[in-house]
Amino acid sequence: MSETAQVRSETRATASFDVIVQEYEAPIGRYLYSMVGDYEVSQDLSQDTFISAYKAYDPEKIHNLSAWLYRIATNKAMSYFRRKKVLSWVQLDKLTDAGRDPSVESHGEWVATSHSVQQALDQLEPDQRACLLLKAAGFSHEEIADQLGCSPGAARTRLSRARDAFRAHYGGGREMEGNS
Amino acid sequence: MQCHEARNQIPRLIDGLLDYEEEFAVQQHVNGCPExxxxxxxxxxxxxxxxxxxxxxxxxxxxxxxxxxIERIHSPWWDAFRAGSYRLASVAGLLLVVFVVAAGAWMLREMATGNPATDDQPIQETMIGSTDDDAEDAVDDEPPEGTVNPDADDIRVGIEDADMIANTLNQEGLVFDVDAVSETDGYTIEYGRIAFDRHLTLLEYDIVEQDEEARLMIGAFGPDGGGGGADFSDDTLPESGWLALPALDPSASSIEVQDGETLGAPAINSHPVEVDLSLIADLGDSRQSYESGDEANGIAVCCLAVEHGVAVSTIEFDWEMTDQNEVQYVDPDGQPVERPPELDPELEPALPEVTVNGDQYPVLELSISQALMFDADGIGVMRLPDGGDLQVHYEHMMLAIPEDDPHFAIYGGPWTLSAQLEEATVESDTDDTTTTDVAEDPTPTPVPDEEIVDDEDEQDPLRVLVYMVRGDELGASSREIEYTQDVATASIQALLQGPDYYDEDVGLQSEIPAGTELLDIGLEDETLILDLSEEFTDGGGSASILMRLAQVVHTGTQFESVDDVQILIEGQRVETIGGEGAMVAEPLTREDFEDQAPAILLERPAPHETVGEEIRLIGTSNTFEANLQIEIIDPMGNQVYRDFATASSGTGTRGEFDLTIPVEYEGEGIGSIRMFEHSARDGERTNVITIPVVFE
Structure with missing residues (x-):
C-alpha cells in the first residue's frame, strides 16, 4: 500500500470509529456513571474504554459491537473498583457522594428518583451492579455472562441476587410508603 | 402453583425466560394471590x-x-513514541501544569520490562534540560539559578540536577557515549552521552538546526521496543539538554537512539549504542509497598510504594478526589482563589518536600501518569536511604487544567504522607526468590502442631487452596490468608467457612454442613489428623458424604508433607459416617476420591485469581491419552492462546500438569482460561472447565 493510500485508509478508520464513539458515548457513559456513581470517574473510564476499543478494534473480528464495548467498559469499571480497594483508608461514606455532577442537582424531581436508584446501586457489589445495568441495557444472560466472564447459569444466579439486593435497597423505601 | 414456586418464577417471567405454559401458570397464580x-x-x-x-x-x-x-495513537511511529511523548502534542487541548521528568513510577516499571503493549494510559512527555525557551540563544546557555523557571509553561529540572544524576550514574559505569550526529533536510542533532538508571534514561542532545516546519522526535529504545521519546516539533522543549525517557530493559546489550521527522514515517536515523546495564538488573526488586494516606479538602493522597534506583528513587502514590464540593482552589502561595475560570499560566504547583529522618532530599521529578484521572502518580528524588522515617509533604498540587474546561482544575492540600522506610539489602533480593514470595508457592508446607519458628519478616499473605463442589465434581478455589506457619489449620478452617462470593459466582458450593467446626488438628508422620464436630455428619445422602470427605481430603493433602487424612468425629475414631456408611476408619487419600474429581482439575489459577503475562497452570487430570486442550481469552474477548498439552499420565490414571504459558494480552480485567479434551468417540469438546481470571 502506498503511503498516501495508507494515510487515507487510516483516516477512514478514524472517521468510522468517530461515528462509533458518537453513537455509543451516551449509553456507555451512562452505564459507567451508573456503575461508579461518580461523574469524573465515569468520564475517565469512558475515555479509557474508547481508547482501548480503538486500539483493539477489528471490524472483521467483532460480531456484536455493542456487547463488545460494554464488555470493555465493564472491565474498566471492575479495574477501577479493584484499584479503589487499595485505598481502604478513604472513608466509604465520602466516596459514595464523591464527585457527583453538581449540575444534576438542579433537575429537581428527577433527581429525587434517580438519586435513590443510584444510591441503591451504590449498595450493591460492583458485579451485581454490572449485571442489573447490562440487563437494563438489553443484553441477554449469555451476553452478560460473556461480559462478566462467568457461565450463563452464574450470570442468572448473580442477576437474581442483584435484583433482590436492589429491591431491598431501592424497594425498601417504596414498600414502607405503601404500608403507611 | 404454590407461592414459593411463583416467587422463584416471577423474575424469570420478567426476563422472558418462561415458555407459554409456565408463564400462564405463573400469571394464573399471580392473578389470584395479592401478595x-x-x-x-x-x-x-x-x-x-x-x-x-x-x-x-x-x-x-x-x-x-x-x-x-486516537489521532495520536494511530500512527506506527507515534505508537513507538507515545510512551514518552504522548502528552506533548495535546498541550493545546490540555495543559499539564505539572510535568517534570519521568512518567509515573508504575509506568516506568512497565516500560522497563519492555511491555509497551499494555500501555493504554497516556504519559506526558518527559523532560530534563535547560529551561530556556528562547530559540536564539539556547545553545550553551546556562539556565537560571535554581531549578524552576517561573516563565515556563512547565517545570523542568535544571541542568545541574541532570548533571548530578549523570555524575552519580557515571561513577557506577552507567553512562555511555552516543557521539553521533543526525542530519536531514529538516534538522541537525548532535548526541552526547546516554545515562541509565532503574527508573529513567537520560539522553544528552543538542539540536543544532531545525526548520520551523520540520517535525522532530527524539527517543531511545531497547531491542524489545521499551523506552520512549519526546516531540520537538513545537517550541516547548529546549534545544539542548538532557532528555529524560522511560527506563529501558536492563537485559539489553544494545539500545538505539532514534530520531524521526514526521508523524507516520519510520525512524529515519538510528544510532546503536552498546551498553552494559547488568548493575541495574542486579538491583533486583527494591520495591517496598506502603499504604500511608492523608486527606485534605476533598482530595486524598496515598503513598503506595518506594523503589530505589542507582541515583534516583521513586515514590509512587495515588490521588483520589473524595468530595468535589470540598475541593478548594488555592494559588501557589496557599491563598484561596475561585475555581479558575480559564487557564492561568501563573498558577504553578508546589513541588513536594521529601525528608528522611528530617534530612531533605531534593525532588528531581514530579509527574502525573494520567492527567484527567486521579491515578497512580510518582515523584523521583535523589537516592533515598534504605531506612528511616520518610515524609512527603505537599503544600498544594494542581493536577491539570484543560484550556476549555476548567472543570478539572483541582487544587487541594496540604497533605503529609509518612512511611517507615524499611532496611533493605537491595542487592541480595535477586538471589533468594524462593523465600520472598510465599504466596506464589503453590504448595506451602504445613507445620501444624509445632512451635512456630519466628522467622524474620515473612509477612506476605498466603494463598491456599480450598476444594469446593461444582455440580457433582470437585472444583478448586483459593483463599488468601494472613501469614501463618500453620497453613493446614488455616486452610481447613477456610474450607469449613464454605463458599465465598466468587465461588458462588462460578457455581462452586460446599457439601460440608454449615456449623462444622475443626476441634483439633495434628500431624503424625505424614497423616493429617482432623477432629471435626458432629455437624460434619449431618444430613445428605452418601453422595454428599463422599463429596464432603473429598473436599476435606483434597484440601488437607495440598501440602507436600501430607499424604493422607485421618478423620475423627468429636474426638473419636469412627468406622463409618452417613447412613450408607462411608468408611473413615483408616486415613484417606486423594485416590479414594477419584470418582469425585473432575477429568480436569485446574487448581491454579483459582477462579478470579490475578494473572499476568506468564500464566502457570497447575492441576491434575485423567483424560484420554493424557491430552489437554487449553484456550486463554483475554479481557478484550480475544483468544490469545490455543494449544494442547499432555499431563504426566491419563486414560484411567490421574496425572499432573504444571504448564507455564506466556500470553500477550490486551486490556485489564476479567478473562478466562478454558481447558477441555476432545472426546475420543466423536471429537466433540468434553470435560470443559472454564475459570475466570483477572488479567492485570
Missing amino acids: CRALMQAYEQDEQALNSYVRQAPYAPVARNVIDE
Whole structure:
C-alpha cells in the first residue's frame, strides 16, 4: 500500500470509529456513571474504554459491537473498583457522594428518583451492579455472562441476587410508603 | 402453583425466560394471590426504574478527547513514541501544569520490562534540560539559578540536577557515549552521552538546526521496543539538554537512539549504542509497598510504594478526589482563589518536600501518569536511604487544567504522607526468590502442631487452596490468608467457612454442613489428623458424604508433607459416617476420591485469581491419552492462546500438569482460561472447565 493510500485508509478508520464513539458515548457513559456513581470517574473510564476499543478494534473480528464495548467498559469499571480497594483508608461514606455532577442537582424531581436508584446501586457489589445495568441495557444472560466472564447459569444466579439486593435497597423505601 | 414456586418464577417471567405454559401458570397464580401480585409489581417497578435510569443518567461526553487521543495513537511511529511523548502534542487541548521528568513510577516499571503493549494510559512527555525557551540563544546557555523557571509553561529540572544524576550514574559505569550526529533536510542533532538508571534514561542532545516546519522526535529504545521519546516539533522543549525517557530493559546489550521527522514515517536515523546495564538488573526488586494516606479538602493522597534506583528513587502514590464540593482552589502561595475560570499560566504547583529522618532530599521529578484521572502518580528524588522515617509533604498540587474546561482544575492540600522506610539489602533480593514470595508457592508446607519458628519478616499473605463442589465434581478455589506457619489449620478452617462470593459466582458450593467446626488438628508422620464436630455428619445422602470427605481430603493433602487424612468425629475414631456408611476408619487419600474429581482439575489459577503475562497452570487430570486442550481469552474477548498439552499420565490414571504459558494480552480485567479434551468417540469438546481470571 502506498503511503498516501495508507494515510487515507487510516483516516477512514478514524472517521468510522468517530461515528462509533458518537453513537455509543451516551449509553456507555451512562452505564459507567451508573456503575461508579461518580461523574469524573465515569468520564475517565469512558475515555479509557474508547481508547482501548480503538486500539483493539477489528471490524472483521467483532460480531456484536455493542456487547463488545460494554464488555470493555465493564472491565474498566471492575479495574477501577479493584484499584479503589487499595485505598481502604478513604472513608466509604465520602466516596459514595464523591464527585457527583453538581449540575444534576438542579433537575429537581428527577433527581429525587434517580438519586435513590443510584444510591441503591451504590449498595450493591460492583458485579451485581454490572449485571442489573447490562440487563437494563438489553443484553441477554449469555451476553452478560460473556461480559462478566462467568457461565450463563452464574450470570442468572448473580442477576437474581442483584435484583433482590436492589429491591431491598431501592424497594425498601417504596414498600414502607405503601404500608403507611 | 404454590407461592414459593411463583416467587422463584416471577423474575424469570420478567426476563422472558418462561415458555407459554409456565408463564400462564405463573400469571394464573399471580392473578389470584395479592401478595405475589405485589411482589411482581415490585419487580416490574424496579425494572422500570432501572431502565429509565440508565437512559437518563448523566454522562460525560468523551468524543473530543477520545478522537484527539486516537489521532495520536494511530500512527506506527507515534505508537513507538507515545510512551514518552504522548502528552506533548495535546498541550493545546490540555495543559499539564505539572510535568517534570519521568512518567509515573508504575509506568516506568512497565516500560522497563519492555511491555509497551499494555500501555493504554497516556504519559506526558518527559523532560530534563535547560529551561530556556528562547530559540536564539539556547545553545550553551546556562539556565537560571535554581531549578524552576517561573516563565515556563512547565517545570523542568535544571541542568545541574541532570548533571548530578549523570555524575552519580557515571561513577557506577552507567553512562555511555552516543557521539553521533543526525542530519536531514529538516534538522541537525548532535548526541552526547546516554545515562541509565532503574527508573529513567537520560539522553544528552543538542539540536543544532531545525526548520520551523520540520517535525522532530527524539527517543531511545531497547531491542524489545521499551523506552520512549519526546516531540520537538513545537517550541516547548529546549534545544539542548538532557532528555529524560522511560527506563529501558536492563537485559539489553544494545539500545538505539532514534530520531524521526514526521508523524507516520519510520525512524529515519538510528544510532546503536552498546551498553552494559547488568548493575541495574542486579538491583533486583527494591520495591517496598506502603499504604500511608492523608486527606485534605476533598482530595486524598496515598503513598503506595518506594523503589530505589542507582541515583534516583521513586515514590509512587495515588490521588483520589473524595468530595468535589470540598475541593478548594488555592494559588501557589496557599491563598484561596475561585475555581479558575480559564487557564492561568501563573498558577504553578508546589513541588513536594521529601525528608528522611528530617534530612531533605531534593525532588528531581514530579509527574502525573494520567492527567484527567486521579491515578497512580510518582515523584523521583535523589537516592533515598534504605531506612528511616520518610515524609512527603505537599503544600498544594494542581493536577491539570484543560484550556476549555476548567472543570478539572483541582487544587487541594496540604497533605503529609509518612512511611517507615524499611532496611533493605537491595542487592541480595535477586538471589533468594524462593523465600520472598510465599504466596506464589503453590504448595506451602504445613507445620501444624509445632512451635512456630519466628522467622524474620515473612509477612506476605498466603494463598491456599480450598476444594469446593461444582455440580457433582470437585472444583478448586483459593483463599488468601494472613501469614501463618500453620497453613493446614488455616486452610481447613477456610474450607469449613464454605463458599465465598466468587465461588458462588462460578457455581462452586460446599457439601460440608454449615456449623462444622475443626476441634483439633495434628500431624503424625505424614497423616493429617482432623477432629471435626458432629455437624460434619449431618444430613445428605452418601453422595454428599463422599463429596464432603473429598473436599476435606483434597484440601488437607495440598501440602507436600501430607499424604493422607485421618478423620475423627468429636474426638473419636469412627468406622463409618452417613447412613450408607462411608468408611473413615483408616486415613484417606486423594485416590479414594477419584470418582469425585473432575477429568480436569485446574487448581491454579483459582477462579478470579490475578494473572499476568506468564500464566502457570497447575492441576491434575485423567483424560484420554493424557491430552489437554487449553484456550486463554483475554479481557478484550480475544483468544490469545490455543494449544494442547499432555499431563504426566491419563486414560484411567490421574496425572499432573504444571504448564507455564506466556500470553500477550490486551486490556485489564476479567478473562478466562478454558481447558477441555476432545472426546475420543466423536471429537466433540468434553470435560470443559472454564475459570475466570483477572488479567492485570
